[in-house]
Amino acid sequence: MRERYVAAVDQGTGSSRCLVFDRAGRIVSFSQREHRHIHPHPGWVEQDPAEIWSNVEAVTGRALRDANLEPSDLVALGIANQRETTIVWDRHTGQPVHQAITWQDTRTDRLVRELAGAGEVDVRKITGLGFATYFSGPKLRWLLDSVPGLQQRAQDGDLMFGTMDSWLIWRLTGRHLTDVTNASRTLLMNLETLDWDPEMLELIGIPRTLLPEIRPSAEVYGEARGQLAGVPVAAAIGDQQAALFGQACFMPGEAKCTYGTGGFMLLNTGERRVLSESGLLTTVCARVGEEPPSYALEGSIAVTGSLVQWFRDNLELIGSAPEIETLARTVEDNGGCYFVPAFSGLFAPHWRSDARGVITGLTGYITKGHLARAVLEATAWQTREVVEAMTADSGVSLSSLRVDGGMTANNLLMQFLADVLDVPVVRPIVAETVSLGAAYAAGLAVGFWSGREELRSNWHIAAQWLPNMDSAARDRGYRKWRKAVRRAVDWLDEEDLPQDS
Amino acid sequence: MPGNIQSIERAAAILRLLSGRNRRLGVVDLAGELNLPKGTVHGLLRTLQHVGFVEQDKDSGKYQLGAALLHMGSSYLDGNELRTRALNWSDSLAARTHEAVRIGTLHDSRVLVVHHVFRPDDSFQTLDVGSLLPAHATAMGKVLLADHPYAADELIGQGLEAFTDWTITAPDRLREELTLARERGWAWEVGELLAGQASMAAPIIDRTGRTVGAMGIVGKAERLLTTRKPRAELLSYVREAARAVSHELGAIPW
Numbered sequence A: 001m002r003e004r005y006v007a008a009v010d011q012g013t014g015s016s017r018c019l020v021f022d023r024a025g026r027i028v029s030f031s032q033r034e035h036r037h038i039h040p041h042p043g044w045v046e047q048d049p050a051e052i053w054s055n056v057e058a059v060t061g062r063a064l065r066d067a068n069l070e071p072s073d074l075v076a077l078g079i080a081n082q083r084e085t086t087i088v089w090d091r092h093t094g095q096p097v098h099q100a101i102t103w104q105d106t107r108t109d110r111l112v113r114e115l116a117g118a119g120e121v122d123v124r125k126i127t128g129l130g131f132a133t134y135f136s137g138p139k140l141r142w143l144l145d146s147v148p149g150l151q152q153r154a155q156d157g158d159l160m161f162g163t164m165d166s167w168l169i170w171r172l173t174g175r176h177l178t179d180v181t182n183a184s185r186t187l188l189m190n191l192e193t194l195d196w197d198p199e200m201l202e203l204i205g206i207p208r209t210l211l212p213e214i215r216p217s218a219e220v221y222g223e224a225r226g227q228l229a230g231v232p233v234a235a236a237i238g239d240q241q242a243a244l245f246g247q248a249c250f251m252p253g254e255a256k257c258t259y260g261t262g263g264f265m266l267l268n269t270g271e272r273r274v275l276s277e278s279g280l281l282t283t284v285c286a287r288v289g290e291e292p293p294s295y296a297l298e299g300s301i302a303v304t305g306s307l308v309q310w311f312r313d314n315l316e317l318i319g320s321a322p323e324i325e326t327l328a329r330t331v332e333d334n335g336g337c338y339f340v341p342a343f344s345g346l347f348a349p350h351w352r353s354d355a356r357g358v359i360t361g362l363t364g365y366i367t368k369g370h371l372a373r374a375v376l377e378a379t380a381w382q383t384r385e386v387v388e389a390m391t392a393d394s395g396v397s398l399s400s401l402r403v404d405g406g407m408t409a410n411n412l413l414m415q416f417l418a419d420v421l422d423v424p425v426v427r428p429i430v431a432e433t434v435s436l437g438a439a440y441a442a443g444l445a446v447g448f449w450s451g452r453e454e455l456r457s458n459w460h461i462a463a464q465w466l467p468n469m470d471s472a473a474r475d476r477g478y479r480k481w482r483k484a485v486r487r488a489v490d491w492l493d494e495e496d497l498p499q500d501s
Numbered sequence B: 001m002p003g004n005i006q007s008i009e010r011a012a013a014i015l016r017l018l019s020g021r022n023r024r025l026g027v028v029d030l031a032g033e034l035n036l037p038k039g040t041v042h043g044l045l046r047t048l049q050h051v052g053f054v055e056q057d058k059d060s061g062k063y064q065l066g067a068a069l070l071h072m073g074s075s076y077l078d079g080n081e082l083r084t085r086a087l088n089w090s091d092s093l094a095a096r097t098h099e100a101v102r103i104g105t106l107h108d109s110r111v112l113v114v115h116h117v118f119r120p121d122d123s124f125q126t127l128d129v130g131s132l133l134p135a136h137a138t139a140m141g142k143v144l145l146a147d148h149p150y151a152a153d154e155l156i157g158q159g160l161e162a163f164t165d166w167t168i169t170a171p172d173r174l175r176e177e178l179t180l181a182r183e184r185g186w187a188w189e190v191g192e193l194l195a196g197q198a199s200m201a202a203p204i205i206d207r208t209g210r211t212v213g214a215m216g217i218v219g220k221a222e223r224l225l226t227t228r229k230p231r232a233e234l235l236s237y238v239r240e241a242a243r244a245v246s247h248e249l250g251a252i253p254w
């Protein structure tokens, strides 16, 4: 019998990739392409939807060619995507009306403050989220308010809104839809009904005609057109939820943390929606077909890998991201230096949009090697804060941490993470869990895999880092980190906020 | 300029010519450019080749700058970079072969382990990254030495230490083994470092065609070998994975 495969597109914040997996969940082909980030003003971060679509086409074509595969060799395509990033396009011409506004963009700061002060609506209970620049709804509202003529075109039904999943699915199949995990990041979806919430639409000021239909994360949405003609598009799932799925964290109590542009820890809470007391989000884990949805608690860290990129591109102290490890190893420790990368404010567990980045503990002794350490350590300390919030909310302390994402290639960081969390850190045999999760969801939807047990048996430990730091050093480091965080908050003044358009 | 050593000046002139854009030059070209007899240029090239500063292209017989020289400059490939680029392919190799995967680079005539993927059976294993392995007693080492003759000379000069009864300790035997590795594009070893253990490896090649690392699997001899030869299937997975990483290195750096 001819061997068949599942393809996954991981449309991430930094790049788009296509991976092809075989039945054993092993990578058969891989192709990746970075895209541009556009910074028109401080705090504004945009991307070009057309560029991203053409990159997605290029990487899928390349991944198939490299492995000598035809579309007919694929049983399904699954899509995982950067979440919250907001696109509006013309339903007739397919042209985006504006660049995509990414999740890191803080232009809606003033707007979300107003919305937060506005009503009696229990936003946390309805959406599982709080008002922050992070989520899509206010970004969409900003577009409607700021791009001339958009309100009218929206009223006339000429426009479509979507996150990256919707944009790609619309391009691939011509259907306008989104999945529950992506919809749960808009501030517009009701976590219980899994539909757009009238109260939230009213509050944020979004006409329903713009919105896609909300579907399960895994079901056949339609057949792809173009170079993948005939391949069922069978999953769409936010990248962090996809990673949880790819890590085979199917059961309540199972958790992972993904380290890419940002860092995202998700804890599966099963069919229970746990509302956090500690600064975490409640979000949809996944919904496979008509099964009941599962939920998760999420600790989102805005800046982890992007700090390494900033160090590379803006300070030019290294030539590539991995070189940060080489530079960090030129010194023994951080020399007393701490770096709080609050570039878009601080996300979980603080949610302080008035914070900005600080480097503290500087003395004449500090070299670029110490700075490199501080950059890497920031990821670990931020994880520690999120882990403590998870423990507080769930009452269960972590026994080990499953990790994945681009930064897990960094051994120094992974060791330091084990040291400051004081638990083993474990990387599974596929570090590309985002793609794997999207492939799993798509494969389940078309019956390529028998069920979750089969997927679970593919999970194996590829590397493990054991804690090796004495508790006094750990406590001292964490105390300093928290002092550094106190120096990062309360930085923005009213006059620094973007002006209303 | 009195006091300068003429042969060093001439050697430097050769290196400068070879460092020009796209330079691969033959003895005749160099002799012409430098206005020197062919025999003199040939002698200089031989010494430069011996220390790894120039290399001779197999097909054309022309000379180009050598890996040793490039390693001193900025184009040297960082081990952390290599690991990051290789991650997907090393995972995939471990999943296919069900064996532990390692990637190594040459470090003072030894193999520095820059990446290690556990054997995917969830048994307790510890990360080997950062350890140094003897080059003549590992498959990775043989692959690396095969493309770095000056390192092989240095190692042989220091004396080849025996770890088991099967470790290659005779210089001629090692040279034969390296020639074979170079011709085949892979190397193996059984029981030469540890009794009962075997390893096989293939070169990771950068866009200039130099071996910048070796990638391979290591495990129990009975699993890796059949009738005292590497299992063909495992070997082809190793070679494919190393080729995929090489391909990756040919791409634009990120």
Ligand SMILES: Nc1ncnc2c1ncn2[C@@H]1O[C@H](COP(=O)(O)OP(=O)(O)O)[C@@H](O)[C@H]1O
Pocket: A012, A013, A014, A015, A259, A260, A261, A262, A304, A305, A306, A307, A308, A309, A321, A322, A323, A324, A325, A405, A406, A407, A409, A410, B080, B084
């Ligand atoms: N060896 C490394 N050390 C530290 N950071 C790294 C390393 N390799 C990649 N990164 C960082 O990881 C990020 C890329 O990871 P990835 O999972 O692809 O992110 P995303 O999906 O958000 O685009 C980049 O921000 C990069 O700076």
Ligand SMILES: [Mg+2]
Pocket: A010, A012, A013, A239, A260, A434
């Ligand atoms: Mg990603």
